[in-house]
Amino acid sequence: MPELAEVELARRIWEPGIGQQIVAVDSHPRTRVYRDTPASIIESALSTTFIVSSRSHGKRILFSFGNGGSRKSTGTNPTTHLELHLGMAGRLFLAGHDYETTKHDHFILRTKKLSLVYSDYRQFGRVYLHDPCVDPWESLPVEVLDARFTLAGLRRLTIRRMRTTLKALLLDQTVFPGVGNWMADEICWRIPCHPGTRLQELNLARLRTVSRQVCRGALHHVADKNPPRDGTRGFSPGSYVEQVPPRRWLFQHRWKAGGSCPRCRSPLSRGTIATRTTAWCPTCQPEGKSQA
Numbered sequence: 001m002p003e004l005a006e007v008e009l010a011r012r013i014w015e016p017g018i019g020q021q022i023v024a025v026d027s028h029p030r031t032r033v034y035r036d037t038p039a040s041i042i043e044s045a046l047s048t049t050f051i052v053s054s055r056s057h058g059k060r061i062l063f064s065f066g067n068g069g070s071r072k073s074t075g076t077n078p079t080t081h082l083e084l085h086l087g088m089a090g091r092l093f094l095a096g097h098d099y100e101t102t103k104h105d106h107f108i109l110r111t112k113k114l115s116l117v118y119s120d121y122r123q124f125g126r127v128y129l130h131d132p133c134v135d136p137w138e139s140l141p142v143e144v145l146d147a148r149f150t151l152a153g154l155r156r157l158t159i160r161r162m163r164t165t166l167k168a169l170l171l172d173q174t175v176f177p178g179v180g181n182w183m184a185d186e187i188c189w190r191i192p193c194h195p196g197t198r199l200q201e202l203n204l205a206r207l208r209t210v211s212r213q214v215c216r217g218a219l220h221h222v223a224d225k226n227p228p229r230d231g232t233r234g235f236s237p238g239s240y241v242e243q244v245p246p247r248r249w250l251f252q253h254r255w256k257a258g259g260s261c262p263r264c265r266s267p268l269s270r271g272t273i274a275t276r277t278t279a280w281c282p283t284c285q286p287e288g289k290s291q292a
């Protein structure tokens, strides 16, 4: 499943549509991606509007629509907000205005110049509208790279959860929005700390510092180094990028047969922690070693 850096890269793929007017909305109305808002309601809400802005938060993408061009150039406030989740296999790409819909293209925004295509053959993704409001994301958890992601805030969020494991905490989207399996393993390895360590054994200041380093690095190596020069190739989990985090990251070794720790060369261990398949270095991250 795409994590925050892949989601941000996907958002950038559709960015060329900002400022353009929607002349048609195509959908496959009976697919599961419309389980929150019927396709017909999305179509009527977005037709003839302009794409005003977009942003990502964790694993979420938001495109906002209004009655004028970009907010920057016209001062128009968005009136409608469309949220996209990529699920397991959702893909965003750009095509020409006359692009012909294929079987798995469940949602297409058409402008005079472009088709913004959302394709999802597994249909675990979601496309839905928010009720009209200024900011539908106002109450979302603070992102890891936000200045408000403080040590005091992290302490508040974890104070009643001291028996939770580090891996489970990292996967909790209310605490680390956008962090998924590969980033969680990377953070544990960088601390370094066994992913099954209970929070009571953990140095939260170190966790905060390292999680911010990994989020910043992931955005740099995945979103920034893969500029969507050719949006027609789009974003597709697992096969979408030319550039990935470098070999000094655990990312490059965690699923390789015979994969070894890029720091000490020990063979990596694998197991299920917090219900997810997890990789760690038994030498750098021994079980039971306190980080407090």
Ligand SMILES: [Zn+2]
Residues within 6 Å of the ligand: 261, 262, 263, 264, 265, 266, 281, 282, 283, 284, 285
């Ligand atoms: Zn190691």
